Amino acid sequence: MPERDAFAGIRVLDLGSFWAGPYLGSLLGAMGADVLKVEGPRRVDGFRFLAAFPQQGSRWYELSGLFQATNLNKRGLTLDLGTDEGRAVFERLVADADVVIENFSPRVVEQFGFGYPALAALNPRILMVRMPGYGLEGSWREFVGFGNSFEYAGGIGWITGDPDGPPLGPGGYADPLVAMHGAVALVAALQDRERTGRGQLIELVQAEVVAAMTPEPVLHHALTGEVLGRTGSRSAEFAPQGVYPCRGEDEWLALTVRDEADWKRLVAIVGEPPGLPAQRLSTLDGRQAEHDALDRWLFAWTRDRDPAATAALLQQAGIPAAKVLTPAAMYGDPQLTSTGYYQSIEHPLSGIRRYPTWPFRYGDSRDAGVRLAHRFRSPLLGEHNEEILRERLGMSPDEIDELRRRGVISERMLGTDEEKDDGGDT
Amino acid sequence: MAEEPAEGPLRGVRVVEIGQDIAVPYAGRLLRLLGAEVHKVEPPAGDHLRRRAPNGTSAGTGGLFRYLNAGKSSLTVDTAGPDGYALVAALCADADVVLVDEGLGAVAGLDAAVAERTGTVVRLVDFAADGPYGQWQASDLVLQAAAGWVSPRGRADGDPVPVGGRLGEYAAGTYVAVAGLTGWRSQADGPPVRALVDRMSAIFNTVAFDMLRRETLVELGYTQTRYTAYIPGPMPCADGMVAVNCLTGQHWHDLCTLLGVPEYADRYVEMRYDRGDMAAFYAAVRPWFAELTVAETVELCQAFRVPAAPITTGATAPQLPPFRERGFFVAAPDGGLHPGPPFRLRDVPAGALGAAPTLRQRHADA
Numbered sequence: 001m002p003e004r005d006a007f008a009g010i011r012v013l014d015l016g017s018f019w020a021g022p023y024l025g026s027l028l029g030a031m032g033a034d035v036l037k038v039e040g041p042r043r044v045d046g047f048r049f050l051a052a053f054p055q056q057g058s059r060w061y062e063l064s065g066l067f068q069a070t071n072l073n074k075r076g077l078t079l080d081l082g083t084d085e086g087r088a089v090f091e092r093l094v095a096d097a098d099v100v101i102e103n104f105s106p107r108v109v110e111q112f113g114f115g116y117p118a119l120a121a122l123n124p125r126i127l128m129v130r131m132p133g134y135g136l137e138g139s140w141r142e143f144v145g146f147g148n149s150f151e152y153a154g155g156i157g158w159i160t161g162d163p164d165g166p167p168l169g170p171g172g173y174a175d176p177l178v179a180m181h182g183a184v185a186l187v188a189a190l191q192d193r194e195r196t197g198r199g200q201l202i203e204l205v206q207a208e209v210v211a212a213m214t215p216e217p218v219l220h221h222a223l224t225g226e227v228l229g230r231t232g233s234r235s236a237e238f239a240p241q242g243v244y245p246c247r248g249e250d251e252w253l254a255l256t257v258r259d260e261a262d263w264k265r266l267v268a269i270v271g272e273p274p275g276l277p278a279q280r281l282s283t284l285d286g287r288q289a290e291h292d293a294l295d296r297w298l299f300a301w302t303r304d305r306d307p308a309a310t311a312a313l314l315q316q317a318g319i320p321a322a323k324v325l326t327p328a329a330m331y332g333d334p335q336l337t338s339t340g341y342y343q344s345i346e347h348p349l350s351g352i353r354r355y356p357t358w359p360f361r362y363g364d365s366r367d368a369g370v371r372l373a374h375r376f377r378s379p380l381l382g383e384h385n386e387e388i389l390r391e392r393l394g395m396s397p398d399e400i401d402e403l404r405r406r407g408v409i410s411e412r413m414l415g416t417d418e419e420k421d422d423g424g425d426t
Numbered sequence: 427m428a429e430e431p432a433e434g435p436l437r438g439v440r441v442v443e444i445g446q447d448i449a450v451p452y453a454g455r456l457l458r459l460l461g462a463e464v465h466k467v468e469p470p471a472g473d474h475l476r477r478r479a480p481n482g483t484s485a486g487t488g489g490l491f492r493y494l495n496a497g498k499s500s501l502t503v504d505t506a507g508p509d510g511y512a513l514v515a516a517l518c519a520d521a522d523v524v525l526v527d528e529g530l531g532a533v534a535g536l537d538a539a540v541a542e543r544t545g546t547v548v549r550l551v552d553f554a555a556d557g558p559y560g561q562w563q564a565s566d567l568v569l570q571a572a573a574g575w576v577s578p579r580g581r582a583d584g585d586p587v588p589v590g591g592r593l594g595e596y597a598a599g600t601y602v603a604v605a606g607l608t609g610w611r612s613q614a615d616g617p618p619v620r621a622l623v624d625r626m627s628a629i630f631n632t633v634a635f636d637m638l639r640r641e642t643l644v645e646l647g648y649t650q651t652r653y654t655a656y657i658p659g660p661m662p663c664a665d666g667m668v669a670v671n672c673l674t675g676q677h678w679h680d681l682c683t684l685l686g687v688p689e690y691a692d693r694y695v696e697m698r699y700d701r702g703d704m705a706a707f708y709a710a711v712r713p714w715f716a717e718l719t720v721a722e723t724v725e726l727c728q729a730f731r732v733p734a735a736p737i738t739t740g741a742t743a744p745q746l747p748p749f750r751e752r753g754f755f756v757a758a759p760d761g762g763l764h765p766g767p768p769f770r771l772r773d774v775p776a777g778a779l780g781a782a783p784t785l786r787q788r789h790a791d792a
Contacts, residue, residue: 065638217740
């Protein structure tokens with residue numbers, strides 16, 4: 001289907017690490033681009049070290065589910081950009097590429113000599129997507145950070161949590177959202193290139209992306225002088241609204257009473273809350289005023305109930321409610337599984353795993369359509385070195401062996417655990 | 427009529443957005459920032475976000491509405507009348523991309539069928555209709571709960587809380603924008619594109635692969651398999667709060683060296699995944715943070731390449747050095763302060779968007 005091939009024919013060099021950069025590369029690959037995952041043989045993508053542990057064996061850096069899930073739809077190439085030979089190979093690849101992605105702190109690619117001006121000199125049509133944490137310029141240019149940091153710096157952490165508790169970072173959701181903003185900007189830049197023939201630099205400052213999605217605290221302060229705080233699960237517009245404990249460990253139910261009609265439906269199921277005047281509870285203001293008491297009443301009702309069955313009961317009556325989805329239940333979630341959200345893909349070292357796909361479906365069907373899927377598994381480190389160097393650059397087996405002998409490319413991580421077998425960061 | 431950024435890369439692309447509140451208007455904002463012409467369709471009373479305070483100096487139009495809808499034109503339509511639906515259909519027929527909210531932000535009487543002649547149409551629903559939740563009622567909290575966003579946020583003993591600020595709506599809107607633009611790109615010479623995004627799986631798509639992480643942790647016998655956080659997290663300083671989130675053992679090692687607690691330096695896995703005594707750790711390091719300002723703490727941590735960031739509020743965010751130095755927040759016509767574009771195309775920068783449309787302002791073409 002052509003709508004799933006928006007980036008067919010586009011060649012991408014993905015220098016990304018961890019999540020934001022690589023996730024953009026993975027989406028482009030899922031939509032048809034030829035994406036090369038470029039890692040240093042001594043400086044591999046740091047996501048390889050998350051949720052993977054040295055006790056998993058000498059090639060533990062291949063086993064991270066997080067790394068695999070963000071690097072689907074790519075081929076793998078290693079290149080030591082700290083060497084003249086590695087830089088020369090990269091320059092030849094840039095000359096024939098459409099897009100370069102990187103999300104290091106700015107000095108990293110620049111110290112290799114690959115800032116945008118250098119890439120544009122090699123290929124004026126190149127589109128370089130850079131995702132610095134705090135900007136390519138400015139006094140915080142070299143500051144390190146990850147999604148969690150940007151969520152706090154961008155203002156969403158302060159307004160997440162209970163009113164009487166500490167601010168709590170969402171948990172890194174910024175990364176994939178930065179990637180998706182990158183996809184939007186990239187389509188526009190490709191359009192501009194088709195019109196003008198020139199490439200350009202696309203900068204996505206990760207803290208700015210978060211701040212662009214968190215406008216209310218700054219707006220509110222500018223217009224009223226008040227600092228927005230945390231409201232936990234409550235809402236100014238709906239009451240009661242909350243997250244209530246259910247039977248079992250770590251089982252919770254979320255529900256929202258949007259209006260008086262919802263309230264009547266809830267009372268029809270649960271019964272009248274004892275000791276509270278019915279008339280008062282018929283209005284939003286009244287329910288807000290009694291929210292603590294209503295929470296206690298709902299706690300008492302939910303605590304011995306099954307959350308999924310209770311959510312279904314409330315939904316049947318037309319009240320918004322859902323079981324709180326926990327990590328243990330994610331693979332078994334009925335909505336996700338029945339709508340084909342997970343895709344089973346076999347990896348040569350970790351076997352079959354079920355990976356999240358994408359929230360995009362296509363087709364005329366009112367109900368479903370065909371989901372955008374992954375095209376193929378994530379690569380092993382340097383898995384496609386030979387294929388890429390031979391096909392893209394016409395290198396001979398001897399030339400490729402020489403790069404390998406010099407440590408410019410490798411199919412095993414060099415300099416740390418492969419030699420010492422005790423791992424790096426975890 | 428809306429102003430057109432002179433150099434926007436999407437100039438000439440016509441977008442119609444049919445949706446209230448945040449998600450679809452945020453998608454429209456992203457396309458508008460890139461130069462597209464965005465026409466907003468509203469119910470007779472206007473997008474309900476217009477009525478949401480605070481308003482600033484613009485009586486009757488909320489500040490958030492103004493942020494999301496700056497630079498768009500607006501058409502208010504009563505679809506109960508004989509001509510309303512036909513008017514929207516005509517507007518859509520002339521558009522390249524139509525974005526339609528059929529869920530929480532729906533405009534009564536309008537769905538994607540109104541855009542049957544448009545090249546690319548993206549529908550946003552709350553839950554995918556072919557699953558057991560297909561007909562479910564939604565709210566921001568309920569969607570977050572169903573999509574894995576309501577959690578203790580890494581606290582081993584905390585109750586689950588949702589993400590603040592209605593971030594899920596911005597997430598959904600971002601995916602809608604991706605679907606709209608990639609659809610438009612692929613359909614240039616091909617058949618029409620009909621795309622569907624559902625809020626639940628858009629939000630879930632941003633979860634940090636907790637299911638994959640848990641699978642490994644359980645397999646290896648670690649005790650903390652429910653939720654994990656990047657330790658140590660928020661720390662009170664002398665004049666505010668700082669967040670320190672160690673993603674790797676190296677970060678943790680360097681932080682422990684900086685804090686003068688080398689006995690913890692090689693215990694990242696234990697502390698994070700395996701019943702490490704974080705209470706004792708916090709007791710040992712709190713005085714270090716309490717004596718320093720936020721700025722001093724961030725500088726010191728960053729000197730050790732440890733990811734530390736201030737926890738900003740609505741009052742302090744605009745003064746954060748990277749935002750201030752880059753002029754990220756800009757004064758709005760109503761006295762508010764708006765975040766700037768989340769992306770910068772260096773050769774075709776976003777122009778000033780101008781004001782949001784007033785109610786009942788009709789696009790001349792319509």
